[in-house]
Amino acid sequence: MKKRSLSASLAVILTTSAVIPVSMQEVRATDETSSQVEVKEERVTAKDFLDLTVTALTFQHGSETMRQQIIDTWVKGEELKDLSMNIKRDEAARILVRALNKEGKESTLAEYQEKANKLGLFNGLSNSEMISKQDAVKILDNAKNVKNGGSNHKGVKEISVEDFVKSPGSFGYELSPDGNYITFNATWEKRSNVFVKKMNDDSEPVRVSSSKDRDIPLSFWKDDNLLYFKDKGGDENYHIYSTTFNGSKEKDLTPYPNVKVALLSSLQGVKDEILIMMNKEDTKVFDVYKLNVKTGKTTHVVKNPGNITSWLADRDGNVRMAVASDGVVGTVLYRDTEKDEFKPFIEIEAGDQVRPLGFTKDNKHIYATSNKGRDKVEVVKYDLEGNEEVIMSNPEVDVTNVLYSVEKDKVLYGAYVTDKTHYQFFDKDFEKLFRKIQNKIGVHESELVINNYNKEMTKFIVSVSSDVVYGKYYYYDSTKDKITELATLGSWLNPEKLAEMHPISYKSRDGLTINGYLTLPKNKEAKHLPLIVNPHGGPWARDVWGFNPEVQLLANRGYAVLQVNFRSSTGYGKEFLDAGNKQWGLKIQDDITDGVQWAIDQGIADPKRIGIYGASFGGYATLAGITYTPDLYAAAVDYVGISNIFTLLNTIPPYWKTTLDVYYERIGHPVNDKELLTAASPVFHVDKIKTPLFVAQGANDPRVNKAESDQIVEALRARGVDVEYMLKDNEGHIFLNEENRIEFYNAMVKFLDSHLKK
Numbered sequence: 001m002k003k004r005s006l007s008a009s010l011a012v013i014l015t016t017s018a019v020i021p022v023s024m025q026e027v028r029a030t031d032e033t034s035s036q037v038e039v040k041e042e043r044v045t046a047k048d049f050l051d052l053t054v055t056a057l058t059f060q061h062g063s064e065t066m067r068q069q070i071i072d073t074w075v076k077g078e079e080l081k082d083l084s085m086n087i088k089r090d091e092a093a094r095i096l097v098r099a100l101n102k103e104g105k106e107s108t109l110a111e112y113q114e115k116a117n118k119l120g121l122f123n124g125l126s127n128s129e130m131i132s133k134q135d136a137v138k139i140l141d142n143a144k145n146v147k148n149g150g151s152n153h154k155g156v157k158e159i160s161v162e163d164f165v166k167s168p169g170s171f172g173y174e175l176s177p178d179g180n181y182i183t184f185n186a187t188w189e190k191r192s193n194v195f196v197k198k199m200n201d202d203s204e205p206v207r208v209s210s211s212k213d214r215d216i217p218l219s220f221w222k223d224d225n226l227l228y229f230k231d232k233g234g235d236e237n238y239h240i241y242s243t244t245f246n247g248s249k250e251k252d253l254t255p256y257p258n259v260k261v262a263l264l265s266s267l268q269g270v271k272d273e274i275l276i277m278m279n280k281e282d283t284k285v286f287d288v289y290k291l292n293v294k295t296g297k298t299t300h301v302v303k304n305p306g307n308i309t310s311w312l313a314d315r316d317g318n319v320r321m322a323v324a325s326d327g328v329v330g331t332v333l334y335r336d337t338e339k340d341e342f343k344p345f346i347e348i349e350a351g352d353q354v355r356p357l358g359f360t361k362d363n364k365h366i367y368a369t370s371n372k373g374r375d376k377v378e379v380v381k382y383d384l385e386g387n388e389e390v391i392m393s394n395p396e397v398d399v400t401n402v403l404y405s406v407e408k409d410k411v412l413y414g415a416y417v418t419d420k421t422h423y424q425f426f427d428k429d430f431e432k433l434f435r436k437i438q439n440k441i442g443v444h445e446s447e448l449v450i451n452n453y454n455k456e457m458t459k460f461i462v463s464v465s466s467d468v469v470y471g472k473y474y475y476y477d478s479t480k481d482k483i484t485e486l487a488t489l490g491s492w493l494n495p496e497k498l499a500e501m502h503p504i505s506y507k508s509r510d511g512l513t514i515n516g517y518l519t520l521p522k523n524k525e526a527k528h529l530p531l532i533v534n535p536h537g538g539p540w541a542r543d544v545w546g547f548n549p550e551v552q553l554l555a556n557r558g559y560a561v562l563q564v565n566f567r568s569s570t571g572y573g574k575e576f577l578d579a580g581n582k583q584w585g586l587k588i589q590d591d592i593t594d595g596v597q598w599a600i601d602q603g604i605a606d607p608k609r610i611g612i613y614g615a616s617f618g619g620y621a622t623l624a625g626i627t628y629t630p631d632l633y634a635a636a637v638d639y640v641g642i643s644n645i646f647t648l649l650n651t652i653p654p655y656w657k658t659t660l661d662v663y664y665e666r667i668g669h670p671v672n673d674k675e676l677l678t679a680a681s682p683v684f685h686v687d688k689i690k691t692p693l694f695v696a697q698g699a700n701d702p703r704v705n706k707a708e709s710d711q712i713v714e715a716l717r718a719r720g721v722d723v724e725y726m727l728k729d730n731e732g733h734i735f736l737n738e739e740n741r742i743e744f745y746n747a748m749v750k751f752l753d754s755h756l757k758k
Contacts, residue, residue, distance in 0.1 A: 234732020
């Protein structure tokens, strides 16, 4: 669970090259025949050269938007005004020096050409000022050699599985409301527990929780009260616990069996009480309660009539907004006071997403994210008549995150993810502060997150992470302009020995642009590598650029790792999401298969050494991959994956049943789409499976029931197929206990190596 993460109605339940004017193939064909047939050398335009360079030196082969963004970093201002003109050697030099990240203090074309000559980019070429197609091939081959320079292609020293998957150290730093204390999670007795440290003194942190059975994923403050969430054995029925500052007294404030609790509002200005949601009266729906964090007393505030999927309180703690939905269509409801009846405010049609975020400081407007009437999710502001004002939008992707300040009563920034995370600021002072912190640490904006701050916004907790940096936490005091490092996650992992994650794009077989990420093993030539395709969970989720321990583990073992944001992934707009409706095992799987074929066509992947590994929906995609394309994969690992869509829909948690229609819409109806779901359920087609398979499952998984793994294992064993099966009785959906993670990943690596490194 990520700190402060919000789940949408679609909870993560499961969790051909671009057409360019002159292709590398055309250039190579010309080069190969030039010795046999006398031809006139054809010059290359600036546009052609830029397209060739993007294709050769990046992995953006399908997204014209991303290709253009890259080109914009290579060609600045008034440079190359007419791209239809033939490119000159010195102009090509400037592009290549920038593309290879070798730019220094060069300011003239002559200086760029001198740098290019030193790099050997024009080795083997004539002294002609203009560049021909044949020249372009040689130049880009030289550039690729420079890009891969310094590598002996022997890889890096193997790092232990434990170093990648054990607890990375203290995390989740958060300031108390007054800024005088700081909390964080750290390991005690092999479990994540809560610690408190007084700021600005030399006292040692004090452990205030004593969990030995499960990790504590999240803690938070209510004034001077410390609270945390914890479930039992992975059942995801989280309760709220309180603890004293010395940890001498811990109390389950919501001690109700089989009940799930969520925080609705911390009720600023209300002493000792918070608003929570519980499915105590009816396991299928959540009512609103006030909880006294001192005594544990709960008071029923709002009864759920049976169709409310979310609630929203105003700045005074009054519940005045709700969303009624069956998961497909619904209505945002509003009332003036808690004494009034809820009335329709905004209608939500099929495919629409309207998510109220919060009231403004004066309770007269509401901020929300919405794609109603548009393809992409945008940040909007409504008055109490339902009139909409768009605050932020992005033409390429959804807005994914918003930071609103109650004190300033305005949105400070919105975030969106293309290749990486980017920010759009709406407050100049806050942007100035953000850039100051960014420059002090020396990172790209995509690597920096503002985690927490005090009420006055003078003290901040920030974190930094990248593809090769697990994470760092810092404390910044703006009154002193002083930044202090608090913790380094995975301090034993040297970033210089870890693998870079490259944003990629390619075209699916039906012309859809598919984005994703390719992680290549460090110090290895990207040629004929064993490859693991790693489909994400959801499928209504997406992979993002950043540190991924399991991807780094696989790359450290010499594997290229391909992560694909196939159709139905979130973040790319309504149309892309809907393109995956009722496409499990069909076009969604084709997108994954096309990604593997792209990696093979690029010469990166060895077609005889392709593996597939995924968790949740990714586990389903793993089983579908070895069922419907059995000749493609030489090894497969299914981690809490679905084998039978009928039993999946029949065993989902009770609190998802009110929105069951969305699963029928997205996946298929067990009666109306019986043939479709039968064809898409791997358990009914085990006769096609011949790929070696390893299955892992948590016995208490409320999302993907244990029966999903049992079925596929039993069906294959009945055919005499030996399937490796790891079942953990004290786990749920994804293994959280450290010893189980270590055991699983050790077994997975051993299994993959035995089949893909022969």
